[in-house]
Amino acid sequence: MRPFNYSKAGDPATAVNLVSANPGAKFLGGGTNLVDLMKEDVMHPSELVDITRLKHADIEKTATGVAIGATATNALTANHELIRKNYPLLSMAILAGASVQIRNMATNGGNLNQRTRCTYFYDVNMPCNKREPGSGCGALKGINRNHAIFGWSEKCVAVYPSDMAVALAALDAVVHVEGKNNAKRTIEFADFHRLPGDTPEKDNNLKQGELITSIELPTNDFAERSYYLKIRERSSYAFALVSVAAALSLEGNQIKQVRIALGGVAHKPWRASVAEKWLTGKEATEANFRAAAEAELKNARPLEHNKFKVAMAKKAITRALQGAMQGGVYGLEG
Template structure:
């Protein structure tokens, strides 16, 4: 690890200004991703500004929904009564991620800012456009069984690792940020993370020095029928091969509102808009779930080693929707890749 300056911020403006004036400075929350990247020499910040002492850790009910603080930990958020009661999909997704120890450290803002777990990104001896723009994408024609099937470009085929963000995408969350001179803006969650395009080194739409203060969850009627499914190669401490956040509002058996987001398939949480549109107004049947899943994945572009993900994602969408209809709890299963290719 390279030498760096460290400071504890007690005021928001001072923390933001310290990062704004230094292009290689970074905010530090729990450090569960950033510190790992520093140890591997992937990220080399010259300054870290600890923001965990700033007062943005509240989980509060608002007139039109719920606000969760950027510095609140994942554990506090997942287990908060207001989250479990009104947004169980978010609680399920957070609890599906990482380990209890990491959830106790990781902050909500840090979760959204975490970077890909692509092995080519972590290995400084391999080409990676995300780590070193212009060096090439080693995974494109390399070992890519865990990589993207949707939205990738020739510059990057990596996937975004967060479980929490998949649920936030389905819940139409809004990210609130503060920048220099107390400028504030709100970013719809669908616009927060980026597809790789020609600049995979840019993970999201934050400007340098902008600080995530809170994440708002609009009110909805999806709590009774929510389900998060995570498929991975082992039952704990593993990132998703495919994950699905699904939630429905029904009248009888007819779908009034449906939300579906996928993880493990793209450079950002993938909102399944095609499937949602196909299902709205239809009966909540297995046949309709299958048709919607196939419609969503019709334009998938698997790589040489991850063709299995197309079928896996289709089945996962169906299973997650069925779980939501049953008012199910968090589900995870181990994937046997020999039977899913």
């Protein structure tokens, strides 16, 4: 690990000013991803600004839903009464990720800022445009079994690893951030993370020094019919090959609203808007779930070694929607 400066911020303005003034500075929350990357010499910030003392750990009702603080831990969020009761999809997605020890340390803001788990990104001896822009994408023609089938570019085929973020995408979350001079703005979750395009080194649309303060979840009717399905290669502590966050709101057996988001298939949580549009207004049947999944995956572009993800994603969407119909919240396969 390379030398770096370390400081603790007592308030948001101080934290923002320190990181804004130094392009090599990073915020430090739980550090469960950043510190690992520093140990591997993948990332080497010149300064870390500790934000764990900031008062952004509350989880509370708002006029339009529930706000979860950026420095609240994943474990606290998943087990909070407001989340378990009103947003079980988020609770179960968080519990599907990482280990108990990591969930006890990892923060919500840090979860959104985590980097890809692509092996070429982690191996400093291999080319990676995300780690070193202009060096090439080793996975494009290399071993790409775990990589993207949607939204990739010639510059990067990596996938975004978070389970939590897949649920947030399905729940239409809004990210609140604070920048210099107390400037505050909100970012729709669909616009928070980026597809790689020509700048894969940019994971999201935060500006240097902008601090996530909270994530807001709008009120919805999905609590009774939500399901998170994660398919992975082993039964614990593994990232998704494909995951699906599914939620339904019905009138009788007719689908009033539907939300579907996929993980493990793109550079960002992939909102299955084609499938959602196809299902809205139709009967909630297995045949319709299968047809919607087929429609969504028509636009998939698998790589040499991950063609299996297309069939897997179709089945996963169907099974997740069936799970939501049955009032379940969690499925896990290894």
